[in-house]
């Protein structure tokens with residue numbers, strides 16, 4: 074499924090707006106999908122129902138695995154294994170309304186297990202679980218994109234700079250940025266996935282967004298100075314995300 | 316008028332449009348006179364657009380097909 078480019082019109086933003094849905098339900102699809110019935114079908118032996126059950130979440134599962142592992146092949150492998158694990162253990166799901174966050178937690182565990190197995194934790198562990206307070210200070214330095222017209226945001230070079238900057242964040246920031254801002258999951262769902270409170274999700278996301286500003290500056294500014302000079306005079310930026 | 320510190324604290328809420336109208340007005344008044352905060356919020360907003368662009372964190376081509384094929388194969392093994 075090809076989604077439009079701007080977050081303002083992504084499906085995910087509707088999800089956030091419809092905050093009253095039960096965690097794990099896919100808003101907008103809730104009317105068409107009876108997830109609890111699908112789960113019942115799977116449990117009584119209908120394999121095809123499982124394909125249908127996971128379809129709305131397969132992108133999130135990959136995104137989450139990627140945010141931990143930072144490698145497409147590893148993330149895909151983990152997504153496959155985690156999804157199958159969900160199938161195999163579906164009978165253990167306590168509350169059928171919580172399938173989505175349950176699936177996401179399995180994916181998170183699998184991804185973290187793989188990361189540990191690959192011994193990446195040697196340089197990763199230092200920045201895990203450190204809730205520093207940098208979010209309440211100005212980033213030491215950050216990019217000045219005020220003169221960057223909206224057209225420039227379509228450039229692959231800029232996306233690559235952002236990908237790199239996200240990849241350089243500590244894992245707990247990476248995961249929350251990807252789930253909230255890339256996958257556009259609702260904060261309640263992210264909280265359930267990470268087993269933390271909604272308030273912690275917001276705090277962590279806030280710090281992650283500020284850290285991202287800080288780490289973007291060196292990557293971005295020199296490479297785009299020339300580009301900016303060529304783009305002067307185009308339409309000024311307008312807000313797309315409400 | 317709100318301080319720079321307050322603006323930074325509210326950055327995420329502001330971007331999510333989850334500040335009330337009064338605070339939003341105060342933040343926007345601050346942005347008109349404070350270049351530093353204006354630069355930061357403007358950049359943060361643009362980064363948010365790029366992160367949310369599905370091309371930035373794309374699933375690999377054929378991911379979904381491979382996933383469902385993998386599931387079919389494992390299910391066929393009778394592992395449950």
Ligand SMILES: [Zn+2]
Pocket residue numbers: 318319320322345349350351352353
């Ligand atoms: Zn200021």
